[in-house]
Amino acid sequence: xxxxxxxxxxxxxxxxxxxxxxxxxxxxxxxxxxxxxxxxxxxxxxxxxxxxxxxxxxxxxxxxxxxxxxxxxxxxxxxxxxxxxxxxxxxxxxxxxxxxxxxxxxxxxxxxxxxxxxxxxxxxxxxxxxxxxxxxxxxxxxxxxxxxxxxxxxxxxxxxxxxxxxxxxxxxxxxxxxxxxxxxxxxxxxxxxxxxxxxxxxxxxxxxxxxxxxxxxxxx
Numbered sequence: 067x068x069x070x071x072x073x074x075x076x077x078x079x080x081x082x083x084x085x086x087x088x089x090x091x092x093x094x095x096x097x098x099x100x101x102x103x104x105x106x107x108x109x110x111x112x113x114x115x116x117x118x119x120x121x122x123x124x125x126x127x128x129x130x131x132x133x134x135x136x137x138x139x140x141x142x143x144x145x146x147x148x149x150x151x152x153x154x155x156x157x158x159x160x161x162x163x164x165x166x167x168x169x170x171x172x173x174x175x176x177x178x179x180x181x182x183x184x185x186x187x188x189x190x191x192x193x194x195x196x197x198x199x200x201x202x203x204x205x206x207x208x209x210x211x212x213x214x215x216x217x218x219x220x221x222x223x224x225x226x227x228x229x230x231x232x233x234x235x236x237x238x239x240x241x242x243x244x245x246x247x248x249x250x251x252x253x254x255x256x257x258x259x260x261x262x263x264x265x266x267x268x269x270x271x272x273x274x275x276x277x278x279x280x281x282x283x284x285x286x
Contacts, residue, residue, distance in 0.1 A: 070117065070128040073257045074109065078135035078200075081107065088144045095144065101156050103147040103163060107134035108200030109257070117259055120193075121201045125259040137200030139207035167191045167209055174213035190216065202254050202265070215252040222249055222269045229268040232276040239277045246270055246277075 079087060085095040098104040110118040110133070117127040150159035171187040178186070190212060193199060199206040203215045222245060223229070234242060249270060256264040 068258075070130045070257050070259060073255075074111075074130060074135050077138060077254070078109065079138055079141075081134040081136060084136045084141070084144065087141055088148070090144075090148065094148075098144065098147050098151065101151075101160065102195055103151060103156070103160055104144050105136070105140055105195055105200055105206075106197040107136050108197040109135040111135070117257070119201050119260070120196045120198050122260050122263055128259060136197075137206055139203075139205050140200060142207050164191055167194060170209040171213050174210040175217065186216075201260075202256070204252055204254050211252055215249070218245060218249040218252065219265055219269065221245065222273075223265075226269070226273060229273055232273070234277065243274065243277055246273055 081095060082092055085092040088095065095104070099106055106120070108119060111127045111130045112118060113132045115127045115129070117125045117130065119125075147159065147163060150162055153159075154162060168184075168187040168191055171190050172183045175183050175186060194206070194212065199212050199215075203212050205211045222242075225242065225245075226232070246269065250266075253266055253270070255261075256266050261267055
């Protein structure tokens, strides 16, 4: 995307547009966010020209329109949270939503040790409700997508020294490129101010540039 505003308009709703999309008044949406039933906005553009996110902190907003921006993939979660709150009340609804998220995330990482699985799932819930995955996961409407993104990022960072190692055999490089391709699908492209600091640059674009055979190179 050429501009931050174009990026935000493509992947996010303002709080007002999200409320409209969910057929609810804006104060009701704000109440769900404040109660911890719905993820916080993934990006906030402040009046003084700052882009705030729970991942990258404060960055220049490049003239974007001030407001709160929610990932479009959260529409279904807002509807679920609203229904549960109406039927069970705020406290029980939050417990039910948290339990659902943790259970689905744990199922997606079922091959891990049970203690590690529970720890990861609990931490993932905290990140989800803070709006973290709206910043970095292409489709946060599915909890298994979130788990896949987290595991692929962790594996790529581990194998490559967080993008610093490139001395792989041709076979290992080919396998790594497949993993990079899978990660590119589940990760966001990131906003222009975020991209230089992002896993997309570090673990996808930069690694691909060093691992893919040069088109003019002769075979060894």
